[in-house]
Amino acid sequence: ILQAAEGNPLFLEEMLALVHDSGGREVEVPPTIQALLAARLDQLDPAERGVLERGSVEGQLFHSAAVVAIAREPASVDRQLVALVRKELVRPDRSQLPASDAYRFRHLLIRDAAYDALPKATRAELHERFARWLELHGSGLVELDEVLGYHLEQACRYRLELGASADELGARAAARLATAGRRALVVRDAATAANLLRRALALHEPRGREGVELQLDLATALVDVGEMREGEARRDRAVVLARETGDRALELRARCERAILHTVTSPKFTGEQGLELARQAIAELGPDGDDQALASAWFLVLAAQNLRAQWQECIVAAEHVLEHTKSAGDRWRSEGLEFYAPALFWGPTPLDEALPRVEALLLESAHQAKSLRAWTLRPLAGFYALQGRFDEARALLAESHQILAELGRKVDLVTLAFWSGPLELLAGNPAEAARVTGEACDFLDAAGERGWLSTMATLHASALFDLGRFDESEAAALRSRDAATSDDANAQASWRTALAKVLAQRGEHEEAERLVEEALPIADSSDELNNQGYLRLDAALVYRFAARRDKAEAALREALARFEQKGNAVMAGRTREFLAAL
Numbered sequence: 001i002l003q004a005a006e007g008n009p010l011f012l013e014e015m016l017a018l019v020h021d022s023g024g025r026e027v028e029v030p031p032t033i034q035a036l037l038a039a040r041l042d043q044l045d046p047a048e049r050g051v052l053e054r055g056s057v058e059g060q061l062f063h064s065a066a067v068v069a070i071a072r073e074p075a076s077v078d079r080q081l082v083a084l085v086r087k088e089l090v091r092p093d094r095s096q097l098p099a100s101d102a103y104r105f106r107h108l109l110i111r112d113a114a115y116d117a118l119p120k121a122t123r124a125e126l127h128e129r130f131a132r133w134l135e136l137h138g139s140g141l142v143e144l145d146e147v148l149g150y151h152l153e154q155a156c157r158y159r160l161e162l163g164a165s166a167d168e169l170g171a172r173a174a175a176r177l178a179t180a181g182r183r184a185l186v187v188r189d190a191a192t193a194a195n196l197l198r199r200a201l202a203l204h205e206p207r208g209r210e211g212v213e214l215q216l217d218l219a220t221a222l223v224d225v226g227e228m229r230e231g232e233a234r235r236d237r238a239v240v241l242a243r244e245t246g247d248r249a250l251e252l253r254a255r256c257e258r259a260i261l262h263t264v265t266s267p268k269f270t271g272e273q274g275l276e277l278a279r280q281a282i283a284e285l286g287p288d289g290d291d292q293a294l295a296s297a298w299f300l301v302l303a304a305q306n307l308r309a310q311w312q313e314c315i316v317a318a319e320h321v322l323e324h325t326k327s328a329g330d331r332w333r334s335e336g337l338e339f340y341a342p343a344l345f346w347g348p349t350p351l352d353e354a355l356p357r358v359e360a361l362l363l364e365s366a367h368q369a370k371s372l373r374a375w376t377l378r379p380l381a382g383f384y385a386l387q388g389r390f391d392e393a394r395a396l397l398a399e400s401h402q403i404l405a406e407l408g409r410k411v412d413l414v415t416l417a418f419w420s421g422p423l424e425l426l427a428g429n430p431a432e433a434a435r436v437t438g439e440a441c442d443f444l445d446a447a448g449e450r451g452w453l454s455t456m457a458t459l460h461a462s463a464l465f466d467l468g469r470f471d472e473s474e475a476a477a478l479r480s481r482d483a484a485t486s487d488d489a490n491a492q493a494s495w496r497t498a499l500a501k502v503l504a505q506r507g508e509h510e511e512a513e514r515l516v517e518e519a520l521p522i523a524d525s526s527d528e529l530n531n532q533g534y535l536r537l538d539a540a541l542v543y544r545f546a547a548r549r550d551k552a553e554a555a556l557r558e559a560l561a562r563f564e565q566k567g568n569a570v571m572a573g574r575t576r577e578f579l580a581a582l
Contacts, residue, residue: 004029004036010107014040017088037113044087047073049114051080052089056115057126057151060108061093065100069133070126097137124158127151128169145183146196149176156203167204174204178214185217185331188371190224191408197221212242212250216257220331223261226410228448232261252281253293256300263303263485264451270487274304295324295332302339307451309489309526311347314339337368338375345379348527351567355383374403374412378419385423386530386568393423414443415452421459425466426570434463441479454484458494465501474502490531493523497538504545512542533562533571540578553582 005011011033018036019027021043030036041049054070055062064081068074081103084090089110095102105111118126131151138144152173159166181196197218205211219234235258242251259277262269281297302317321336341361344354358380365373381396397420404412417440424433437460444453461476477498484491496519504512516539523532536559543552556579563572 001029004031005033008033010109011036013088018043021087033109034113034116037110038117040089041113041117045080045083047076048080048083048087049117051077052084052114053118054126055090055103056105056111056118057123057130060111061096061102061104063095063097063100063102065097065137066130066133070129096141098140100137120158120162124155124162127155127158131155143180145176146180149173149180149196149200152176153199153203170203171206174200174206177203178217181221182217182331185221186334187369187407188224188334188409189407190221190410194218194221194225194227194408207241208245209247209250212238212245212254215241216254217331219257219261224409224411226414226443226447228261228265232258232265232448235261249285249290249293252285253290253296256281256293256296260296260300260303263300263307264449267450267454267483267485270485271304271307272487274300274307278304291324291326292332295321295336298324299332299335302336306339307485307488309346309528309531311343311527314343315347318343334369334372337372341376341379345382346528346530348529348566350565351383351386355380355567358383370403371407371409371412374400374407374409377403378416381423382419385426386566386570388426388570390423390427394420397423410443411447411449414440415456417456417459418452421456421463425459425463430463430466434460434467434469437463441476445479450483451485451488454480454488454491455494457483458491458498461495461498465498470502470505474499477502489522489526490528493519493526493535494531496522497535497542500542501538504542507545509542509546513546513548516542529562529566530568530571533559533566533568533575536562537571537575537578544582549582553579556582 001012001015005015014033014036015029018040021040030039041052044052050072051067054067057070058066064077067081068077071077081090081101085092085103088106090103090105093102093104105114115123128151131148134141134144134148134151138147141147152169156166156169156173159169177196177200181193181200184190184193184196197214201214201218206214215234215238219231219238222228222231222234235254238254239251239258242254245251256278259269259274263271263274278297278300281300282294285294285297298317298320302314302321305311305313305317318336318339321332325333325336341358344358349357358376362373362376362380365376377396377400381393381400384390384393384396397416401413401416404416417436421433421437421440424430424436437456440456441453441460444450444456457476457480461473461480464470464473464476477495480491480495480498484495486492496515500512500515500519503509503515519535520532520539523535526532536555540552540555540559543549543555556575560572560575560579563575
């Protein structure tokens with residue numbers, strides 16, 4: 001018994017029960033826990049076993065009323081359940097449905113053994129019958145669509161495996177799964193949404209508007225979990241389906257949503273190209289046009305201005321997104337709200353004005369999707385870091401990380417490095433900054449993402465330079481250069497100064513100064529004051545290596561002015577120290 005149990009206490013318990021129920025007959029030790037449980041079920045009265053098998057169709061937790069609805073002998077169900085409790089195969093549990101007792105299999109493996117004993121044809125029939133019963137009695141379940149979708153999906157799968165037709169069943173299952181998936185998408189539960197919407201489309205791909213919208217919704221969830229390539233393929237498919245419908249507004253919406261993804265996956269797709277398409281769509285749709293299409297078009301404006309580091313324009317675009325998403329159930333509403341606080345941090349709004357607004361947004365986020373709190377915590381941590389409140393900032397980022405992990409938002413988890421990396425650099429911890437930004441770069445690269453990668457790689461290069469790992473810093477700067485879109489102001493400016501520092505450290509002063517003088521006008525084309533200040537610190541270092549004291553001093557004074565304007569107390573203080581030392 002000990003040898004077969006392999007340390008599993010369930011085996012010992014069920015072996016004792018098998019001997020107890022054998023009535024004194026000789027009992028052999030089954031070789032596996034699955035064989036043991038099958039032998040245990042073989043000893044049951046046929047009516048008891050029938051109740052156990054029908055309970056297994058609902059799951060590890062099941063309701064007596066559901067078993068009565070699908071049982072062969074409904075009248076005896078309660079008596080059989082009492083016997084099964086006495087034999088310690090099931091236990092009473094808290095009911096999730098009114099007017100019904102609930103039971104739970106003592107162990108999931110017992111449930112699996114009962115379920116596996118059912119022929120596939122019986123499973124298909126029972127899943128469908130249970131779904132019909134649940135439609136009538138499960139209206140109070142929050143997860144009703146997901147549960148119904150699962151049981152109809154199982155019935156469909158078993159019918160197909162038996163060679164039977166299941167088109168109507170598949171369409172019903174897909175509709176329920178799609179509804180549940182969209183609900184998950186609204187609250188930004190990306191992992192759940194991707195799972196449910198992918199299963200819905202695998203069962204049934206509708207034509208027309210519904211088919212387009214399903215592809216777009218699944219693409220959004222896939223991007224959030226880091227599956228960029230499939231997300232792009234789904235949006236490509238949506239554009240094709242939209243053209244087939246002849247619905248111009250739907251086609252414009254699909255094209256805009258595909259372009260939103262291109263702003264972060266294609267180095268050849270510029271912010272200006274995104275703005276051109278968005279403006280064309282907005283003009284063609286008109287102010288009173290299809291709200292969903294207009295929301296997508298304005299979000300493309302936001303994404304394009306984000307690429308160009310025009311944060312005031314991002315706020316304006318986000319406000320237009322919200323105008324066209326009056327319903328709280330619209331996924332673009334969640335995404336539009338999420339951009340407000342980051343735009344206040346990255347843009348020119350001074351800290352003393354922006355910080356109270358972000359703190360107020362955090363209070364308001366309590367009534368919104370959890371992801372909004374996670375996104376608002378990030379810029380709040382950024383502002384605290386600018387004030388030198390590093391431990392408080394780390395605590396906020398840790399909470400954001402926890403929420404995003406619960407929601408399966410892999411990409412958002414990775415892009416936390418846009419906040420934790422600079423925080424650790426400000427706190428004088430370049431080793432940690434190098435670690436988090438390096439891991440983020442590798443993830444984004446593997447996922448086929450380029451827009452965030454191009455900027456993340458410059459943060460990685462800065463941290464590596466501060467650690468004295470100059471060759472690696474150069475490689476990171478070149479990684480940014482190769483990934484950056486031509487009008488990505490941050491990346492195009494930052495890779496140049498990152499590379500310039502390495503070259504200046506080696507004594508290649510002429511090329512280093514050329515890169516710096518290219519970089520600063522690019523940075524100044526954005527409205528990101530902090531970044532303009534940091535790049536001028538890079539420039540000052542390049543000039544110091546070249547013994548160009550006058551230029552170094554001018555760059556430091558320009559950096560100080562920008563840090564003071566933004567309210568970056570930490571870097572303003574350090575810049576004054578650099579000036580004094582110069």
